[in-house]
Amino acid sequence: MKKWLLISVLSVVLNCFQSCIPLKTVTAIDNYKIENGKPTSIKKEKQLTKYIFSNNNSFKKSISFLETKYDVFIHKNKVYITHKLFSDIDTNFNLELKFTEDKSKYLSLFNLFYKDRRDSFDPGYNKELDEPMQDGSIYHFIEITVSDDSYYDYLSVDSSLKNRLISYLQNLKQQHNFYIQP
Secondary structure, eight states: OOOHHHHHHEEEEEEEEHEEEEEEEOOSSSOOEEEOOTTTTGGGGGGSOOEEEESSSHHHHHHHHHHHOOOEEEETTTEEEOOOOOOTTTEEEEEEEEEEEEEEEEEEEEHOOOOOOTTTTTTTTTHHOOOOOEEEHHHHHHEEEOOOOOOTTTTTTTTTTHHHHHHHHHHHHHHHHHOOOO
């Protein structure tokens, strides 16, 4: 009896002072971010280092910008570009651009302890009141990987072209943002 009383008092206190507990917070990226690949992954694409920046515009506008600059191949929300980026280097670089969205998630304590859950077929069903896991802010990103046909990661730490490629990708990002402005 005392145990249940303590749990109920604790839940009321938690509901009053903190209505949600963040599980995953996502923020926009001001300039860019370099994210290392997963070396233990089986897929070679996941082993590559990513250049990531925020994209606040639509997928179609970004594609139209890339089509003005490159010959692109689009497949499953990814854009593939094979291009000779630098005139003094005789290498065709493979750029893979992936358009992603990421959501903040939090746990609603009120919904967690809510007893009268309803069926989704019920006309009075409200998903936001019945689900303890809630979605918050949504951010859109563009992830770019640079490799060659043998999947050499040109953005990795040991690459001799890393700094030069990052400055190229920063320039590309600035042109992208300028092109898609309303």
